[in-house]
Amino acid sequence: MLEVLHLAEKLKMEMRHSWLSNGRRESVAEHTWRVSLMGMMIEPYLTEKIDSARMLKMIIIHDLVEAEATDIPAFDTMNDAELKKQKVINETKAIENLRNMLPAPLGEETYELWMEFENKATFEAKVANALDKLEAQIQHNEADISTWLEIEHKMTFMMSKHTDFNPVLTEFKDLIEAEGSAKLKEAGIDMTKK
Template identity: 40%
Template sequence: MTTTDLAGVLDFLRAAEAIKTQTRSGYTSAGRAESVADHTWRLCLMAVVLADQFPGIDFARLIRICVVHDLGEAIGGDVPAVNQSAAAPKADSERADLMTLLAPLPAPLRDHVTELWDEYEAAATPEAKLAKALDKLETLLQHTQGANPPGFDYRFNLDYGRQYTAAPPLVAAIRDALDRDTLRRAEGA
């Protein structure tokens, strides 16, 4: 790696730090707004804990996809699913933000991260499908355990990401358990 490449990598890593402070719509169990980095960390932990249950999955690729899936949010922040619009797809602006964030990287690294992000968005490979499913499940899990504010819309989660979490059987079983938890939270709200 050249000195220029190293400088670009460090610039990128400094800019990516912003996901530590970008907040999401959910709250931790302590009542603090969840950060994008908080979400990404537990998504990766879920992949580590569950990967052996999915034979044929390239674990290294799965983790790489999980790590980069929300990097664009370092610039534009998270847009909660309940606030997203078909007229202004989140993926378009998030990809543009990702490209801005990746600009300091040497071209091969920039291309690699972009390919992983695009793979996640397309959800066409087994690894991307599993990453997408775990991403949705992590969000549901956080919403069922977080100290969310009054008026939090738990029932929205009953349909959230369903197309990604209906299969395989373990993903569906986790989804069913989280739906039950969601209903309990909705009834208690």
């Protein structure tokens, strides 16, 4: 377990593409922390009963593979099938390594939770996945618009596929999307022409 905790420290140093409102890049660990907070906060409002402990476990471990496989932004794999395939290979190898590092029951549980999240196999996994995507957009909304890539302008409006299975998550997505839209409009970026 100590070996995995030392590995997990890398998530404090693994920087994401997202920027904070103070101009510093965000670490994977910071992203995971806020997704966990979001899970705790949204749980009472969901229209379907959820195993919140299971959901939080998935949120906590979903990016653990990036300590070994590093973070690859979604926009890099959107139109690059080969990179997307390589990301899956790298992350699968990393979760298998983690499973083998940990004692049998804990290692297997970690592996199964990660796979459940990746496959969106349960309601808990779908909620965790949606919150992961929504948190990234919240962070973009908080960052200076100069840190946004052009593809991220469009990605502001691409979250429905992750949230539309639940009306509460759709409503939350709409609020986040409205913030992003207002930020783009304030910066003079007209999305109606794109």
